[in-house]
Amino acid sequence: MTSHEEKRSDKDTIGWILLVIGFVGALFVGWVIFPQVIFSKKTQPVNFSHVAHAQKAEMSCEDCHTFNDDGSYNGIPSLGSCAECHGEAQGETAAEKKFVEEFVAKEKQVPWLIYAEQPDSVYFSHAPHVKSAEMKCTGCHRDVTKESLAPPLYVNRITGYAKTIMKMDVCEDCHADKGTPNDCFTCHK
Amino acid sequence: MKLTRRSFIKFAVGAVGGIHLTPLPWYLMDDAAIWSQNWWFRQVPKKGALTSATTVCTLCPGGCGIEAGLISEKRAIGISGNTSHPVSMGAVCPIGASGPQFTYGLSRVKTPLKQTGKRGDRSSFKKIGWDKAIEEVGAKLASLGGNGERLAAVGGARGSLSSELFSRLIWALGSDNLFRVPSSADSEELASLAMTGVRAPFSYDLVNSRYVLSLGCGVFEGWGSPVWVHQTLFGNNGETRLVQVDSRMSPTAAAADRWVAVEPGTEAVFALGMANVIVQQGLYDRGFVGSASGFGEFRRYLAEEYPLDFVSDLCGVEPREIVSVAREFAGVRPAVALWGRGKGSMPDTLFSAMAALALNGLVGSVGARGGVLPTPQPPLADWPDLAEVAPSAQSPKSYLDFLSSIEAASGPEVLLINQANPAYGPVAPALFKKALAKVSTVVCIGSYMDETALSADYVLPADAFLETLDGAVTPRGMPYPVFSLVSPALERLYDTKPAGEIILRLAKAAGDSVAGGFPWENWEEALKARAQGIVESKRGAVSDEETAFAVAEGKGVKVAPNFGDLDELWGKLGESAWFDPGQKLAVDFQTNSGRFTFSAAGLKGIGLGKKNGFPRPLDAPLSGDPKKFPLILVPVELLIMPGESLGAAPYLVKMLRDDQLTHNDVYADVSPRTAKKLRLKQGAMARLATPQGALIVRVNLTEAARPGVVYLPVGLGHTAYDKFLKNKGANPYEVLEFLKDKETNEVSWWGARASLSKV
Numbered sequence: 001m002t003s004h005e006e007k008r009s010d011k012d013t014i015g016w017i018l019l020v021i022g023f024v025g026a027l028f029v030g031w032v033i034f035p036q037v038i039f040s041k042k043t044q045p046v047n048f049s050h051v052a053h054a055q056k057a058e059m060s061c062e063d064c065h066t067f068n069d070d071g072s073y074n075g076i077p078s079l080g081s082c083a084e085c086h087g088e089a090q091g092e093t094a095a096e097k098k099f100v101e102e103f104v105a106k107e108k109q110v111p112w113l114i115y116a117e118q119p120d121s122v123y124f125s126h127a128p129h130v131k132s133a134e135m136k137c138t139g140c141h142r143d144v145t146k147e148s149l150a151p152p153l154y155v156n157r158i159t160g161y162a163k164t165i166m167k168m169d170v171c172e173d174c175h176a177d178k179g180t181p182n183d184c185f186t187c188h189k
Numbered sequence: 190m191k192l193t194r195r196s197f198i199k200f201a202v203g204a205v206g207g208i209h210l211t212p213l214p215w216y217l218m219d220d221a222a223i224w225s226q227n228w229w230f231r232q233v234p235k236k237g238a239l240t241s242a243t244t245v246c247t248l249c250p251g252g253c254g255i256e257a258g259l260i261s262e263k264r265a266i267g268i269s270g271n272t273s274h275p276v277s278m279g280a281v282c283p284i285g286a287s288g289p290q291f292t293y294g295l296s297r298v299k300t301p302l303k304q305t306g307k308r309g310d311r312s313s314f315k316k317i318g319w320d321k322a323i324e325e326v327g328a329k330l331a332s333l334g335g336n337g338e339r340l341a342a343v344g345g346a347r348g349s350l351s352s353e354l355f356s357r358l359i360w361a362l363g364s365d366n367l368f369r370v371p372s373s374a375d376s377e378e379l380a381s382l383a384m385t386g387v388r389a390p391f392s393y394d395l396v397n398s399r400y401v402l403s404l405g406c407g408v409f410e411g412w413g414s415p416v417w418v419h420q421t422l423f424g425n426n427g428e429t430r431l432v433q434v435d436s437r438m439s440p441t442a443a444a445a446d447r448w449v450a451v452e453p454g455t456e457a458v459f460a461l462g463m464a465n466v467i468v469q470q471g472l473y474d475r476g477f478v479g480s481a482s483g484f485g486e487f488r489r490y491l492a493e494e495y496p497l498d499f500v501s502d503l504c505g506v507e508p509r510e511i512v513s514v515a516r517e518f519a520g521v522r523p524a525v526a527l528w529g530r531g532k533g534s535m536p537d538t539l540f541s542a543m544a545a546l547a548l549n550g551l552v553g554s555v556g557a558r559g560g561v562l563p564t565p566q567p568p569l570a571d572w573p574d575l576a577e578v579a580p581s582a583q584s585p586k587s588y589l590d591f592l593s594s595i596e597a598a599s600g601p602e603v604l605l606i607n608q609a610n611p612a613y614g615p616v617a618p619a620l621f622k623k624a625l626a627k628v629s630t631v632v633c634i635g636s637y638m639d640e641t642a643l644s645a646d647y648v649l650p651a652d653a654f655l656e657t658l659d660g661a662v663t664p665r666g667m668p669y670p671v672f673s674l675v676s677p678a679l680e681r682l683y684d685t686k687p688a689g690e691i692i693l694r695l696a697k698a699a700g701d702s703v704a705g706g707f708p709w710e711n712w713e714e715a716l717k718a719r720a721q722g723i724v725e726s727k728r729g730a731v732s733d734e735e736t737a738f739a740v741a742e743g744k745g746v747k748v749a750p751n752f753g754d755l756d757e758l759w760g761k762l763g764e765s766a767w768f769d770p771g772q773k774l775a776v777d778f779q780t781n782s783g784r785f786t787f788s789a790a791g792l793k794g795i796g797l798g799k800k801n802g803f804p805r806p807l808d809a810p811l812s813g814d815p816k817k818f819p820l821i822l823v824p825v826e827l828l829i830m831p832g833e834s835l836g837a838a839p840y841l842v843k844m845l846r847d848d849q850l851t852h853n854d855v856y857a858d859v860s861p862r863t864a865k866k867l868r869l870k871q872g873a874m875a876r877l878a879t880p881q882g883a884l885i886v887r888v889n890l891t892e893a894a895r896p897g898v899v900y901l902p903v904g905l906g907h908t909a910y911d912k913f914l915k916n917k918g919a920n921p922y923e924v925l926e927f928l929k930d931k932e933t934n935e936v937s938w939w940g941a942r943a944s945l946s947k948v
Binding site: 014015016018020021022023024025026028029030031034035038051070072120128156158159160161 | 190191193195196197198201202203204205206207209210211212213216217220221223225227233239407794
């Protein structure tokens with residue numbers, strides 16, 4: 001018998017082990033590494049605590065998140081609304097100090113990161129959802145009432161969109177359930 | 190154990206197999222697709238806060254108050270009506286809604302231009318600075334030495350204070366060669382002067398009319414102040430009966446309660462046929478007619494010239510239909526007859542305007558509730574007197590004669606054009622273009638590179654829609670005085686100025702004797718000087734939503750001034766218009782007799798009215814051999830096609846149906862009966878010929894067209910502007926016949942003899 005024959009009868013164990021390693025490794029990369037790496041982590045320019053405003057300051061949601069006369073919605077209030085109370089620091093946190101010094105005093109709008117921001121191609125109006133369908137905020141948005149720290153925004157490095165973005169299928173499913181139109185031009189004008 | 194290629198491959202297979210059982214490949218594919226949609230060159234408008242600004246639309250003489258939706262106060266994204274404005278009451282028409290496309294369009298002239306090569310060569314226009322442009326043109330004006338014959342001017346629409354300033358400039362330069370773009374308002378003015386003694390176009394108290402007889406007016410197609418008419422007629426709960434007298438089934442005819450199909454061009458004869466019936470059957474308003482003068486002769490004139498059979502023959506309408514409409518008209522009070530074919534911009538004869546006014550007089554609807562009255566003007570202060578006498582007291586000069594005389598001999602040295610496009614239309618553009626060749630210097634004040642600007646030596650670019658500053662007086666057809674401030678809604682895009690400012694600067698550069706008549710620092714000051722008159726009149730009020738709607742609903746509304754001084758008035762004018770709905774409708778007749786007069790004799794004072802009594806229809810019929818040109822071509826003004834001084838925006842061109850415009854081919858409407866005789870099928874290309882020229886069109890077969898008549902929309906057939914409009918369709922103005930009303934020298938056009946043949 002030659003070594004050649006021995007090789008042919010070799011079960012190539014290393015190869016099979018490598019196959020398993022490759023397989024498991026790929027699963028690990030795909031399920032664990034990839035989700036970490038694909039998103040960049042961004043934090044708000046200054047912290048905002050919903051708990052402090054809703055509980056301590058005893059404000060309601062509508063005090064900041066309101067409809068305008070023309071039906072458009074103020075998702076994130078502008079500096080002017082905040083400055084109505086925060087012309088001077090109201091409390092003792094470092095975040096508020098930073099807010100008052102770097103933004104209110106300099107009359108600079110805070111470049112808030114928006115968790116629910118949709119692409120340019122999407123037309124969304126809060127009015128039919130909040131006023132007509134009487135949906136709760138938590139129907140689409142995360143529950144902020146227990147948040148004292150603004151969560152980081154995970155942004156997909158390739159697309160630039162947030163990890164938390166609501167994609168089209170979620171809208172379509174609810175529209176289908178409720179019997180509201182799912183025509184293209186309903187949301188893409 | 191050895192590491193071989195095979196083992197490596199097994200590793201790869203494992204990895205590839207494994208990765209497919211993870212989200213990675215699927216997410217990456219999706220991400221890649223989205224990434225490819227977000228490349229840097231994708232055109233995305235900048236985000237910004239949504240704000241709005243109030244102003245007045247300048248795209249037609251309708252004078253609608255509008256609200257412009259803006260992003261970051263800079264970029265206009267939409268137009269809606271101003272709910273507190275008494276003209277628009279919150280609505281806009283399609284042209285107004287397309288407004289931003291005029292502003293942002295490709296044909297805007299962005300800086301002053303001077304033609305340094307051959308006239309008409311776009312590429313040899315050179316940019317020059319404003320100071321230089323004004324200096325050069327001003328010097329040319331000054332060099333005329335006050336000799337009016339050396340200057341001529343074509344002015345744009347009535348109703349704007351910048352137009353009035355332009356007229357003033359021409360008079361100050363000693364010239365009476367000022368031609369306004371002709372419209373039916375010209376003959377209406379003279380008819381009103383003859384019969385009421387007040388020289389003004391017709392206005393109508395539509396909100397109170399219960400029977401509206403439209404003599405060929407495009408009531409829902411842009412006539413008068415289109416949005417106001419629409420709001421008023423549709424706003425009163427269907428209590429008003431609308432009867433349309435028109436040769437075709439226009440959209441107005443289709444929407445009317447009754448359509449009387451007459452031969453084109455015979456609407457006024459129909460009116461007098463009705464008048465004859467009303468008189469003979471004793472259905473006229475005894476009170477009003479009793480207090481008028483000239484009725485006896487008018488009655489004889491009607492009986493002799495407009496017997497029922499004659500009118501029936503000429504108009505192509507059954508005698509009993511004439512009688513029926515006449516009895517209806519005289520039986521419902523208040524009834525009113527409207528005049529002004531199409532949008533009211535088709536100029537017509539003194540005869541026609543007087544026929545309509547006489548018909549109204551017979552039923553007592555002159556200066557009465559629901560009737561017609563001379564358009565009341567707001568009590569603006571006059572600008573200081575000029576040394577030169579304004580020719581408004583004189584008889585109008587004939588535009589056609591003037592053009593012909595230039596073409597035949599020599600022209601003025603300078604021709605000034607203000608916001609008009611006479612090289613395209615509406616009157617004799619072919620003749621105008623020939624006459625241009627004899628003019629040394631052509632100066633165009635306007636916003637777009639249209640046919641006239643293209644042929645100019647200097648183009649002085651004016652601010653456009655949403656940018657400009659101006660004053661707008663009572664819109665066409667409105668029965669109470671209105672003054673609107675057209676204020677800039679956004680910062681101007683280019684190096685342009687308001688037309689009023691340009692005219693003012695030219696005046697100041699044209700020599701001391703001229704400049705003396707223009708003592709204001711700037712255009713705003715000149716506007717304020719006029720507005721001061723409203724303050725001093727202590728009448729009217731700046732409207733709000735409640736008042737505007739109450740007036741539109743016919744509720745008798747009394748208003749009192751809500752401004753103390755000019756500053757307060759000016760501030761309020763930024764939000765809405767001043768108006769005086771309480772002004773009485775009754776007419777203070779200024780005729781020699783002090784009474785309403787059924788005759789044109791009163792025009793002798795301005796050198797017209799050769800004949801005593803009532804004028805007759807134009808002596809000259811349309812020229813051309815009826816055998817060679819057996820059809821009649823009638824131009825049609827569509828709601829969505831703006832007037833001749835504006836080239837339609839892309840939105841408007843897109844709104845044309847496939848049976849109106851396909852690619853670059855315009856469709857002429859023809860009755861199937863006529864088409865069959867000519868062996869023309871739907872969509873066939875045809876040669877539309879008149880004695881004046883020929884166009885290539887496609888035919889659209891429709892029962893809405895009267896047999897023997899060809900209808901062609903105006904507003905297409907441009908040879909200037911940009912790719913969105915240039916070379917689309919054909920221009921009927923090139924082939925229509927322009928007739929001269931011998932009574933008044935005014936231009937009249939409504940059609941031409943025509944033939945259609947297969948191409």
